[in-house]
Amino acid sequence: MPLETIQTFEVQRLGVLDAEGNLDTELEPDLSADQLRALMRAMLLAREADERMLKLQRQGRLGTFPPVLGQEAAHTAAAFAMAEQDWLVPAFRDMGALLLRGYPLVNYLQYYNGWEEGNQVPEGAKLLPTAVIVGSSLLHAVGLAWGLRYQGEPDTAVLTFVGDGGTSEGDFYEALNFAGVWQAPVVFVIQNNQWAISIPREAQTRAQTLAQKAVAAGIPGIQVDGNDALAVYRAASEAFQRARSGGGPTVIEAVTYRLGVHTTADDPRKYRTEDEEKLAWAQEPLLRFARYLERKGALDAGGLEAMRAEVRAEIQSAVDELEAMQPHPPELAFDHVFGTEHAVIAEQRASFLASVKAARGED
Numbered sequence: 519m520p521l522e523t524i525q526t527f528e529v530q531r532l533g534v535l536d537a538e539g540n541l542d543t544e545l546e547p548d549l550s551a552d553q554l555r556a557l558m559r560a561m562l563l564a565r566e567a568d569e570r571m572l573k574l575q576r577q578g579r580l581g582t583f584p585p586v587l588g589q590e591a592a593h594t595a596a597a598f599a600m601a602e603q604d605w606l607v608p609a610f611r612d613m614g615a616l617l618l619r620g621y622p623l624v625n626y627l628q629y630y631n632g633w634e635e636g637n638q639v640p641e642g643a644k645l646l647p648t649a650v651i652v653g654s655s656l657l658h659a660v661g662l663a664w665g666l667r668y669q670g671e672p673d674t675a676v677l678t679f680v681g682d683g684g685t686s687e688g689d690f691y692e693a694l695n696f697a698g699v700w701q702a703p704v705v706f707v708i709q710n711n712q713w714a715i716s717i718p719r720e721a722q723t724r725a726q727t728l729a730q731k732a733v734a735a736g737i738p739g740i741q742v743d744g745n746d747a748l749a750v751y752r753a754a755s756e757a758f759q760r761a762r763s764g765g766g767p768t769v770i771e772a773v774t775y776r777l778g779v780h781t782t783a784d785d786p787r788k789y790r791t792e793d794e795e796k797l798a799w800a801q802e803p804l805l806r807f808a809r810y811l812e813r814k815g816a817l818d819a820g821g822l823e824a825m826r827a828e829v830r831a832e833i834q835s836a837v838d839e840l841e842a843m844q845p846h847p848p849e850l851a852f853d854h855v856f857g858t859e860h861a862v863i864a865e866q867r868a869s870f871l872a873s874v875k876a877a878r879g880e881d
């Protein structure tokens with residue numbers, strides 16, 4: 519018997535505004551000038567905060583952190599498509615989305631200073647704490663999304679992020695499979711920044727796109743230009759609409775580039791060329807969006823500089839707030855493992871305190 523083709527698939531790529539500033543007016547999202555400026559401000563806040571954090575880290579005033587430089591559109595524009603009732607389940611390279619959804623910058627600074635208090639989510643903010651364990655956010659997001667539906671909240675959806683490297687984790691496949699089976703209202707955004715520390719995208723998988731990984735789970739997947747805020751916003755809006763109307767989950771592969779270091783403990787010159795970085799800078803998302811806003815008459819160069827000054831003042835006040843705070847005693851980490859005192863944890867706390875004393879020569 520001849521072989522029959524029983525299934526074929528295709529992967530579409532969405533772009534609205536390219537690096538040269540060409541706009542596909544048919545696909546341009548319907549956003550007001552105020553909304554466009556708000557999106558620009560949210561991305562600029564992430565860009566400027568990131569830059570300031572890098573300086574603070576180099577001055578020994580902040581701990582190790584993963585910069586978002588170059589990826590501001592890939593996550594911030596996706597979060598911009600959320601409705602008030604939606605939940606965000608972050609990973610670790612989505613600062614723009616976190617700040618947009620009500621996570622205070624000072625908490626972000628505290629967290630990356632190793633202060634556990636920073637992980638506290640403000641009352642009423644619909645977001646989960648940062649998940650550094652690669653891929654774990656996806657499972658939490660699916661559980662949350664399915665739980666919300668189970669509790670009868672049909673209009674609520676969940677946004678979550680993962681990197682290109684994270685798509686090789688078992689958690690990724692389990693999350694997509696479960697979301698597909700249960701038609702959980704989740705929007706999965708893969709921030710494909712081309713690198714998982716020093717492992718390039720090509721060495722991560724033989725699959726030609728990461729969006730096609732959705733196919734096996736029976737859910738829609740699309741690739742977007744992740745440096746094009748309009749394309750990310752458009753794809754995310756459609757995915758949220760689908761999720762809300764009972765159409766289940768969507769995978770969005772946002773193709774972007776990590777322009778900076780993996781974390782402040784990394785040196786990319788060891789594994790990639792300056793030429794590659796230079797090419798990637800020509801694609802970066804903020805300049806492109808600023809040009810679009812200028813052409814549209816929504817924000818001129820003066821307006822952008824005023825916005826930058828405002829954002830910098832906001833960052834300065836968060837830094838001042840951080841530096842006026844006293845760090846918590848390190849043994850606090852043992853206090854919230856369980857709701858009540860636990861013998862094993864008490865023993866660990868005592869042993870930890872003894873080693874701190876010894877290290878300080880207080881024995």
Ligand SMILES: Cc1ncc(C[n+]2csc(CCOP(=O)(O)OP(=O)(O)O)c2C)c(N)n1
Nearest residue numbers: 611650651652681682683684711713714715
């Ligand atoms: C389960 C797990 N394994 C390993 C690590 C260490 N680690 C942190 S980030 C990272 C690379 C992740 O790459 P990718 O998913 O592409 O995200 P990116 O860092 O590029 O944003 C690794 C291996 C981790 N945090 N969690």
Ligand SMILES: [Mg+2]
Nearest residue numbers: 681682713714
């Ligand atoms: Mg990556």
